[in-house]
Amino acid sequence: MTDHAPAQRVLLRAADAELAVEPQHGCRLSSLRVGGTELLRQGQQYGSFVMVPWCGRTDRGRFRNGGELHQLPVDSGAHAMHGTVYKAAWRTVRADERSAAFTCDLTDPWPWEGRVTQLVELAEDGASLTLTLGVETLSDSFPAQAGWHPWFLRNLGNGGEDVRIGFDAEWQEKRGEDYLPTGERIDPLPGPWDDCFGMPQGVDVTLTWPGELEVNVASRAEWAVVYDKQPEAVCVEPQSGPPNGLNTLPRFVTPIEPLEIATTWSWRSAPSPA
Structure with a gap:
């Protein structure tokens, strides 16, 4: 199917995995x-959403x-939180049984013209999901x-x-009272985390949900926010830089180099607890 108009819902299936994407809802x-x-x-505010053109908090909404x-x-x-595109209506470029592509334009209040593409693909065996984001400029370079x-x-x-959440990190960004990284790196602390x-x-x-399922969240990206302070859910957020990164670690999108x-999220049955 190829559809250049907004779609209410796109359903993907592979083996025993089923995924629903809502283009008009970010x-x-x-x-x-x-x-x-x-x-x-x-x-409405849950599921999994895209963070572009910034991730987490931007200090007082300001950056240079x-x-x-x-x-x-x-x-x-x-602060300004999580970018703009998670609130926007995206367009479905293509969709088949187990994969789809979507686009969204970067517009006001973002100061530059750009475009975001998300590719969503279930593996043929239904044992993993790969998400790919591309951010490109339509004019000038921007962070x-x-x-x-x-x-x-x-x-x-x-x-x-x-x-149960398991990971090994080289460091933890020390968090200030304003929930922004202070710039100091510390040894990872036990949870709860934000x-x-x-x-x-x-x-x-x-x-790991013992005796039920194990899900691995992997990415070549070097940063992840882990949040487990809510009774109902936990978050593992792969991202291209730390919170407030527009100010501290900007990654420039140029006409010849998109971001x-x-x-990839992969899953398998988990052994029962000992």
Whole structure:
């Protein structure tokens, strides 16, 4: 199917995996079911959404590009949160049984013209999902970030145990009272977390629901935010830079070099707890 008009919902299937994407709702993954079990928290603000052109919080909505100061809308306390495209209507470029491509234009309040593409693909065997983001400029170069914000269910609702989060990070970004990284890197602390971790060898985080399912979130990106302070869900967010990265670690999108990032979520049955 090729459809250049907004679609309400795109459904993808492979083996026993089913994925629902809502282009008009920020190209959000609204459902991921494996063997009939839902993995994502349901609801308008949940599922899994795209973070572009910045990830997490931007300090007071302000950032500089060279000597020019830009102001973004403040929508989370004192900060600008999660970018703009998660609120936008995307267009479905193509879709088949197990893959689809979507695009969204970067427009006001973002100061530059650009385009975001998301490719969504279930593996043929239904054992993994690969998401790929591309951010390109339609005019001048600009700083940007890209990533994903999935809400995985803490408990799968089948009478099993809550999820366990496993990862090895080289460092943790020390978080200030304003929830922004202070610039200091510390040894990773035990949870609960609402924190950014540095993983120079690539993001590699495993979610285990003992006796039910194991999901590995992997990416060549070197940063991940882990959040587990909500009773209903936990988040593992691969992203191209840390929160407030437009100010501290900008990645420039140029006419000859787009920003590209990918993540693969793979799953398998988990052994029962000892």
